[in-house]
Amino acid sequence: MRIKIKNKSYEEVLALPAHHHKKPLKQRFFWRLLLRIVSAPALIATHFTYKRIGMERLGRREAALFLMNHSSFIDLKMASEMLHRRPYNIICTTDGFVGKKLLMRLLGCIPTNKFVSDLNLVRDMIYATKRLKSSILMFPEAGYSFDGTATVLPDHLGKCVKLLGVPVVVIETKGAFARDPLYNNLQLRHVKTSATMEYLLSADEIKELSAEEINRRIGEKFAFDNFRWQQENKVCIAEPFRADCLNRVLYKCPHCQTEGQMEGKGITLTCHACGKAWELDEYGYLVAREGEGYFSHVPDWYRWERACVRHEIDSRTYLLDLDVDIYMLTDSKCLYRVGEGHLTHSMAGFHLTGCEGKLDYTQDPILSYTLNADFNWYEIGDVISIGTNRALYYCFPKNAGDFAAKARLATEELYKIAREERKSAYRAAISAKKG
Numbered sequence: 001m002r003i004k005i006k007n008k009s010y011e012e013v014l015a016l017p018a019h020h021h022k023k024p025l026k027q028r029f030f031w032r033l034l035l036r037i038v039s040a041p042a043l044i045a046t047h048f049t050y051k052r053i054g055m056e057r058l059g060r061r062e063a064a065l066f067l068m069n070h071s072s073f074i075d076l077k078m079a080s081e082m083l084h085r086r087p088y089n090i091i092c093t094t095d096g097f098v099g100k101k102l103l104m105r106l107l108g109c110i111p112t113n114k115f116v117s118d119l120n121l122v123r124d125m126i127y128a129t130k131r132l133k134s135s136i137l138m139f140p141e142a143g144y145s146f147d148g149t150a151t152v153l154p155d156h157l158g159k160c161v162k163l164l165g166v167p168v169v170v171i172e173t174k175g176a177f178a179r180d181p182l183y184n185n186l187q188l189r190h191v192k193t194s195a196t197m198e199y200l201l202s203a204d205e206i207k208e209l210s211a212e213e214i215n216r217r218i219g220e221k222f223a224f225d226n227f228r229w230q231q232e233n234k235v236c237i238a239e240p241f242r243a244d245c246l247n248r249v250l251y252k253c254p255h256c257q258t259e260g261q262m263e264g265k266g267i268t269l270t271c272h273a274c275g276k277a278w279e280l281d282e283y284g285y286l287v288a289r290e291g292e293g294y295f296s297h298v299p300d301w302y303r304w305e306r307a308c309v310r311h312e313i314d315s316r317t318y319l320l321d322l323d324v325d326i327y328m329l330t331d332s333k334c335l336y337r338v339g340e341g342h343l344t345h346s347m348a349g350f351h352l353t354g355c356e357g358k359l360d361y362t363q364d365p366i367l368s369y370t371l372n373a374d375f376n377w378y379e380i381g382d383v384i385s386i387g388t389n390r391a392l393y394y395c396f397p398k399n400a401g402d403f404a405a406k407a408r409l410a411t412e413e414l415y416k417i418a419r420e421e422r423k424s425a426y427r428a429a430i431s432a433k434k435g
Contacts, residue, residue: 003378004099004334005327010355013328013336018390024124026132027087027108035107036084039077046074046179046193050082054199055169060086063129063136064167066197069150069222070139071177078173078195079137088135089128091121093142094392095378097332108134111332114142114372116389122160129166136164141222143372144182146249146405147302148226152370152412153219155419158211161201161218168201168214170221177226178235178284182375183248183264189239227298230284243267243280248375248382250301251402252308254294260401302405309409313347313417320345320407324395326354327380329387335378335394343384343395345407347414350386352393361386361393366418371411373404 058064066083068075076090092109104111110128112121128134141151161168175193180186200221206214230237246264253262256274263270269286270277277289286296295301312318322343328336341354350363363386372385381396382404397403 001378003095006334006336008336008338010338010358013330013338016330019331021120024089024110024128025105025108026134027089031107032084035080039080042074042077043081046175046191048078048081048193050195050197052197055197057199057202058167058169063133064169065161065164066135066137066169066171067140067218068137068171069173069224070141070144071173072144072180074176074180074193075173078193082195082197083137086135088137091136091138095329098334101332113389113392115368115370118389122163125164129164145177146182147299148177148181149299150222150224153222154369157218158214161214162206162211165203165206167199167203169197170200171195171197172221172224174229178230178237183245185245185376187241187244189237191235191237225299227284234283236282238282240266243269246280248402249405251405252305254304306409309406310413313410313413316347318346318410320403322397322400322403324397327394329392329394345410352395365414366422368411369415371408373408375404
């Protein structure tokens, strides 16, 4: 999939008219049918099936919030089959609107920027459920899973659920990640897919529960491990490219501790610094070619990398320092290539400079609980995206090796620290006032 790109100067992009917000449209039957028809070939190829749990509790014309885990692009195709009997609006990232704004609106899509506070999104969701009598399909993780486990959910999800006041249904997919993991460069594997659609909370239950308890209950449903599922269900993935680019996720060697020297190619993951090698076998296990294996499970290796990043942060040695090509997104017409620059990520957050000294943007760690980092984004390259609702900056590092996964891990850990510091400061202020 590609995206429309234009070359413009930084000043020209800033001078463009601000994005004009429009209320969502109700999805009509024709567009629902079209989505279902377009999705059918992929679902037939993967022998897609699904089951419903407790769905008799949801009225035929009752609006609901459908929360779905996010593993690959086939997720939306699965949803088109499961939800075709009722109108639903789809929460979609703004880049998906580029060059096809009217079509996306007719399909019922509501645009938002990933991991950026967006009050308009909440208003649009309330408008869709209350005025349009439409359900909402939302991928609360927003970003695809890197290692096949659930990504971080936003703290404010429970508050959003209470504001909407409509039943919550959780959709969990199986096989979507195994078929098309993000790291594997869009190479599809022969894997069956399925899903479970479960009624989780009624409108009355939502009124009684706190936002924190709602978060907890949703979080329990978003606790999954796709590699473990593959192993426990003996799902055989025999494709000879299954480890291609796995180094995007497993970027640090546990044997020699070197970063950026891992290479996933074919069925093998190799560290070019020390020569240590692992095979990703047909059932998703990592098997060392010789000697100690350290990790046989991809998510365990990824968790270890998180711990390493946290250690760097705690010891104040963490630093990402990259020369980048800079693109900007300010409207739905196209993505603008604005020049070159430099991106750093440290304890202070992100700092992006460039465009011949005209661009200087900083982003504090408290502003985002995770990072919009992606692999082979629109076939341009691996990317880090930061910014505001006025402008998003897409940074494509030059000859930087594997950076996206570490940057996302660091963003999440820095946010945890910033959040705890803010809570501590708030508690101290309250105590001082009482004293």
